[in-house]
Amino acid sequence: MGQIVGIDLGTTNSIIAALEDGQPWVIPDEDGTVLLPSYVGMSDSGQLLVGQSAWRQYAAAPDRTVKSIKRQMGTDFTVTLGDRTYRPQEISAIILRSLKQRAEAMLEDEVTQAVITVPAYFTDAQRQATKEAGEIAGFEVLQILNEPTAAALVFDLDSEDSETVLVYDLGGGTFDVSIVEITGDVTEVLASHGNNRLGGDDFDRQLQRYLTDRFRQLHDTEVPNDAATQARLLQAAEQAKIALSEHAFTTVREPFLVSQGETALHLETDVAREDFENLIKPLLKETLDAIDRALSDADMTPDDIDRAILVGGSTRIPLVQNLVEGHLPDTPVSSFEPDLCVGMGAALQAGVLSGAAVDSILVDVSPHSLGIAAMMDTALGPMPGMFSTIIPRNSVIPTSQSQIYSTAADGQQIVEIEVFQGENPVAKENVPLGAFRIEGIPPKPAGVVQVEVHFDFDINGILTVTATEKGKGQQQSLVVNDTKTERLSSHELRQSRDAIASLFGALPLFDAEGDDGEWEDVDVEAEDQE
């Protein structure tokens, strides 16, 4: 069996980590760099670019470069590179495959199994897309693990006493807060909350808009809205943001940004840290609200938190640390390997799952409520289409829960079970996960026929719904996949895998497709199970 790895597939940067003697270490590329920028591009000669090289061409060729694809995971977004369009999971697969190659070159061994992390607040569809990305890249995905949970696995506590830790994870595109209780080698998540669209990318965009305004003030002319100019500004904004974590002021210089007739217009302006902080403060305020929500879900107050740990590149911004400290006044706030600890935790969990000698027990939760649409009693009488929760948010997974419903109309012969994920009391306002019907129910007065709806939610967030009519025992079940972005069939997965593999050109070291149709076998097995 090959090596097992943990992967942090980030919005801005990705890393891959392996275990050595039970300790995780992050695998660098041949230049010694550990962070792989999550950029994929095509050079003008049609050569695939991944990481640093794609990042470098972004400002010059934004139309041939893809960034922040993580934000599109689980949607039907597509992007065209060269002569092919790619789904988000395929772009992610290119990043994963590049990491796989790096690890195989460094470990001089085949790397086949991986734990891949996702934001705790990712929905079912986003998790599914991430798992598919791993499969397209040629991995067997052992588990989709929550990022703040992975980070918590890395903390070594000396004492045997329980410690309650708040993990604040603000990355390039997503935010999570998890409250975790660590007792010896047991890591138990008590509650998670977050926002799948909040991170460093949003700060860059705020600063980009600010620079656009400055340019207008300086030259009394608009910055053209073409992709290349905007990409330059966006990258300048990102650089300025990073500089402002170290310095109180920074100077943005973008020469020849615009040509006006014979003259070229440059952008040269100072940005103060305070200006930047004012731009992002409203966004950061949301993260503090999320802390309160997680605390209340865990039935805790800030006093119950022994310490807070900052994870994710965006926590380098001094204002982030200040705001968290101000919000949790008596709690020590520290930062620990903000770029690396998620990947290291994923490697540890991969070790646990593969039976390596890692003593670590993980209990995690699902941050979203799951339920069905039903007629429910409200202050205005019975209302159809209300959201009836079956698995409340922050339930420990895996879990099984049942609820009994009864028919709403006299002679009702069909019951439709519509499954949703979310927190809105109106079912349709939540994320639809799928629907199915039970037909041929014997006609009886309303309320007489009972239907038991059973939800089974596994450790990877796969939900199986079974509905049983109690009288005749008719049963229907559904394994939920997102209805809008249908799961790829195994045939499609293989096509993607071959297409992505061919992009990597010459057969790399230990290429999985290289050894005599191993993948065909895997596919046949998968189809048999379905």
Add this chain to the structure above:
Amino acid sequence: MQDHYDRLGLSPGATPAEIKAAYHAKLKEFPAHSHPQDFKAIRAAYEALRKAPRAEDDFFAEVPVQAELDPALLDQLQQRAIAAVDVTLEDLIRLTF
């Protein structure tokens, strides 16, 4: 209740610390990823015992009131329901169960 104690290998009267220690010991024996069914049973037993009323708890304490629905939201819903009068009530019920 006795079932829950048996599941964690405890006897009634176990302290919260003992309940937690027994729960952790069982987790090591039956991790979620390899023994999902055992894990669920252990977790259910732990949750039941953890929430069980203890001597020091006030037995007559008021149960927290269920969260109220937002009246504005209900108004909206009612409007929507009225707007949909061309659908018969039975259709509506059948559509939404």
